[in-house]
Amino acid sequence: MGDAEIIPIGTRGRPGRGTGTRPSSAARGLAPGARRSPSGTGGTGADGGTGGDHDVPPAPRSADGPQDPRPDPTSGTAADPGSPAHVADGPGADSSPAGRPATTTAERHPLGGVPVGDWLAAFRHGAAEVFGDQWEPQLARFLAFWRRRITGDYAVDDFGFDQELTERFLLASLRPLAQKWFRLELRGAHHVPATGGALIVSNHSGTIPVDGLMSMVAIHDRTGRHVRALAADLVFTLPGVSSLARKAGATLACHEDAERMLRGGELVGVWPEGFKGIGKPYADRYKLQRFGRGGFVSAALRTGVPIIPLSVVGAEEIYPLVGNIPALARLLGVPYIPITPFFPWLGPLGMVPLPSKWLLELGEPIRTDEHEPGAADDPMLVFDVTDQVRETIQQTLYTLLMERESIFG
Amino acid sequence: MAETDTGRVVLVTGVSRDLARRCGRALAEDPGVRRVIGVDVAPPTGDVGAMSFVRADVRSPVIAKVVAAEDVDTVVHLGVIATPGGAGGRSTMKEHNVLGTMQLLAACQRSPQVRRLVVKSTTTVYGSSSRDPAMFTEDMEPRRVPRSGYAKDVVEIEGYVRGFARRRPDCTVTTLRCANVVGPHVRSPFTSYLRLPVVPRVAGFDPRLQVLHEDDLQAAVVHAVARALPGTFNVAGAGVLPLSQVLRRLRRPSVPMPAMAVGRLGSLTDQVRISDFSPELLALLTHGRGVDTTAMRDVLGFEPRWTSATTVADFATTLSPTGGHLERVLGSLSDRLPPVPPSPRPARPALAAVAPTAAGGEGRG
Numbered sequence: 018m019g020d021a022e023i024i025p026i027g028t029r030g031r032p033g034r035g036t037g038t039r040p041s042s043a044a045r046g047l048a049p050g051a052r053r054s055p056s057g058t059g060g061t062g063a064d065g066g067t068g069g070d071h072d073v074p075p076a077p078r079s080a081d082g083p084q085d086p087r088p089d090p091t092s093g094t095a096a097d098p099g100s101p102a103h104v105a106d107g108p109g110a111d112s113s114p115a116g117r118p119a120t121t122t123a124e125r126h127p128l129g130g131v132p133v134g135d136w137l138a139a140f141r142h143g144a145a146e147v148f149g150d151q152w153e154p155q156l157a158r159f160l161a162f163w164r165r166r167i168t169g170d171y172a173v174d175d176f177g178f179d180q181e182l183t184e185r186f187l188l189a190s191l192r193p194l195a196q197k198w199f200r201l202e203l204r205g206a207h208h209v210p211a212t213g214g215a216l217i218v219s220n221h222s223g224t225i226p227v228d229g230l231m232s233m234v235a236i237h238d239r240t241g242r243h244v245r246a247l248a249a250d251l252v253f254t255l256p257g258v259s260s261l262a263r264k265a266g267a268t269l270a271c272h273e274d275a276e277r278m279l280r281g282g283e284l285v286g287v288w289p290e291g292f293k294g295i296g297k298p299y300a301d302r303y304k305l306q307r308f309g310r311g312g313f314v315s316a317a318l319r320t321g322v323p324i325i326p327l328s329v330v331g332a333e334e335i336y337p338l339v340g341n342i343p344a345l346a347r348l349l350g351v352p353y354i355p356i357t358p359f360f361p362w363l364g365p366l367g368m369v370p371l372p373s374k375w376l377l378e379l380g381e382p383i384r385t386d387e388h389e390p391g392a393a394d395d396p397m398l399v400f401d402v403t404d405q406v407r408e409t410i411q412q413t414l415y416t417l418l419m420e421r422e423s424i425f426g
Numbered sequence: 427m428a429e430t431d432t433g434r435v436v437l438v439t440g441v442s443r444d445l446a447r448r449c450g451r452a453l454a455e456d457p458g459v460r461r462v463i464g465v466d467v468a469p470p471t472g473d474v475g476a477m478s479f480v481r482a483d484v485r486s487p488v489i490a491k492v493v494a495a496e497d498v499d500t501v502v503h504l505g506v507i508a509t510p511g512g513a514g515g516r517s518t519m520k521e522h523n524v525l526g527t528m529q530l531l532a533a534c535q536r537s538p539q540v541r542r543l544v545v546k547s548t549t550t551v552y553g554s555s556s557r558d559p560a561m562f563t564e565d566m567e568p569r570r571v572p573r574s575g576y577a578k579d580v581v582e583i584e585g586y587v588r589g590f591a592r593r594r595p596d597c598t599v600t601t602l603r604c605a606n607v608v609g610p611h612v613r614s615p616f617t618s619y620l621r622l623p624v625v626p627r628v629a630g631f632d633p634r635l636q637v638l639h640e641d642d643l644q645a646a647v648v649h650a651v652a653r654a655l656p657g658t659f660n661v662a663g664a665g666v667l668p669l670s671q672v673l674r675r676l677r678r679p680s681v682p683m684p685a686m687a688v689g690r691l692g693s694l695t696d697q698v699r700i701s702d703f704s705p706e707l708l709a710l711l712t713h714g715r716g717v718d719t720t721a722m723r724d725v726l727g728f729e730p731r732w733t734s735a736t737t738v739a740d741f742a743t744t745l746s747p748t749g750g751h752l753e754r755v756l757g758s759l760s761d762r763l764p765p766v767p768p769s770p771r772p773a774r775p776a777l778a779a780v781a782p783t784a785a786g787g788e789g790r791g
Binding site for chain 1: 558560563566628632634665666667713752757759
């Protein structure tokens with residue numbers, strides 16, 4: 018019983034732990050076949066080695082082919098549960114620790130000695146698992162996509178919008194977040210015209226502009242149209258964010274770009290509250306901030322496109338903003354440094370948004386093509402329309418909040 | 427149309443450079459042009475065709491004598507240089523650009539025969555910043571006024587040209603703001619950047635680029651000389667390409683690095699004369715630029731033959747690819763698979779014959 022209770026760790030029961038072929042004498046003393054020389058031929062051990070397949074001298078490992086390294090881990094783990102007889106039970110398992118040469122470091126590589134056939138089988142299995150039964154054409158299509166991407170064989174529009182990348186990568190990666198995490202519910206999708214320009218005006222909240230991304234996903238999935246966001250210039254100064262935003266179809270929030278997009282018949286999204294809305298404290302949730310200078314209204318008036326109000330409930334709770342570090346924010350040139358109950362205290366974990374329930378409602382479109390041509394230069398009209406849009410969104414927000422049972426419901 | 431019965435006499439500046447020389451040659455072949463006189467301090471390095479060359483410095487009053495003696499009625503100013511190149515340092519370049527233009531305009535103003543002036547400017551005057559609109563039209567001002575280098579020179583030159591247009595209302599002044607000229611023969615900071623075997627990129631930014639083919643530059647100049655249409659026009663190929671896409675199409679591997687490191691590297695490569703990273707180029711490679719060419723099409727009536735994409739494709743034919751290894755690996759992989767059903771795009775039909783056997787072989791493996 019005494020020598021059978023050795024539980025092999027690390028070297029899978031074989032003596033020695035260094036690089037050499039010759040284990041230390043202490044290690045040899047610990048091994049079951051202690052009396053033998055480690056490089057001795059198999060089958061002569063006292064532990065039994067009478068099994069036919071073990072009479073072969075184990076010298077060239079590569080000659081042993083596929084079978085050689087595989088049983089090794091299984092015998093090691095099988096011996097683990099503590100059946101003492103198992104270690105001595107050499108002939109049953111086709112390799113006993115005693116009958117093998119000392120392990121070298123080369124053999125300890127996790128991928129060492131896995132035969133090519135196994136690799137191919139694993140690959141085919143994996144491919145069938147990921148792409149289904151029709152994995153070959155699926156994989157070919159996937160490769161063709163990647164090939165097209167890396168040879169630059171795709172088109173972007175004047176604003177840098179990469180439709181293929183947005184649909185197949187950006188929206189696809191945001192979709193689970195929208196559907197599973199925030200359980201997005203979009204109402205009034207029929208208000209979005211099937212073609213032609215329209216301006217979606219939304220409230221803004223949530224410390225980082227997740228609401229914009231979620232609106233883009235939701236509206237694209239329901240109407241098939243891409244929301245082209247008008248983003249603050251901070252977005253285009255940040256490395257990484259800048260190139261992604263352009264590829265996702267965003268452009269700078271200036272009247273030139275807004276009008277160019279609307280004239281081009283795009284569905285444009287704007288968040289007129291800007292940083293005032295997104296960075297407002299949690300106590301002020303669902304209170305609409307000032308709607309900029311109404312530039313979005315004059316852009317819509319000039320191009321004669323309808324304004325569609327969008328009210329988003331749920332984004333306020335994802336990162337409840339309880340504090341700010343204005344000095345640091347000024348130093349870094351950002352509008353605010355958010356402090357939430359979890360950030361920065363929990364580090365990266367604090368960046369996980371809370372799974373609030375989101376309700377999005379698109380309102381009745383406000384027509385702008387009924388005004389006379391010079392209407393965009395009439396400040397009073399612009400203010401009136403701005404207030405109308407703002408009031409609509411605020412009222413819809415209150416209705417949606419009444420309807421929502423709980424924040425996470 | 428023509429002022430004289432026998433056609434126009436055109437003076438072209440800056441012909442020691444390749445682009446201007448080619449423009450001069452193309453002008454000389456134009457039937458409405460009687461004579462083309464190329465002017466520069468250094469002789470042109472290639473074939474000048476029917477153009478005659480006069481060695482004169484635009485920075486000196488000699489140019490006025492040339493204008494008067496040759497009865498020049500059309501002046502094409504292509505002598506604004508983006509790089510000091512062989513000319514010397516930055517101060518020489520500035521002198522050449524700004525003082526040369528002033529001298530030339532003074533000569534034009536003095537000569538009553540001059541009726542047309544065509545100036546090749548550049549879209550660099552719009553600058554590049556994060557606050558730029560996606561597409562600049564001709565009436566937009568740069569968001570950040572360039573304070574140094576080539577861009578500043580061009581802003582000043584355009585100012586002098588506008589002043590000349592005011593003082594000589596009888597003279598038709600056409601300013602062509604050309605996008606970055608790209609083509610097999612073009613040697614500019616931008617093309618030598620693209621010719622680098624491994625291209626440094628500003629990390630985290632993918633600028634939108636719009637380019638103009640060298641043939642279209644020639645055609646635009648000839649067009650502007652033939653039609654006398656006053657005004658400023660953006661001249662660029664249709665469409666924009668992000669830098670990443672340009673590099674992929676050129677099969678050029680790229681290394682993203684912080685903007686400062688790209689600038690540092692630029693000054694290093696500048697010293698060994700591989701490539702020259704001016705601040706304007708660095709800004710362009712960070713924020714990109716797009717220009718609206720509606721006026722070029724509708725008012726000037728010029729339609730470039732090359733789009734930005736085909737220009738890059740043409741440029742790629744003269745480059746030996748240094749990258750594209752991943753593409754070849756993927757290509758060989760997809761050769762082993764059955765042909766793609768033509769759902770997203772018609773796939774390579776040539777592979778149809780080979781594919782089944784190859785796939786079968788792998789399947790057995």
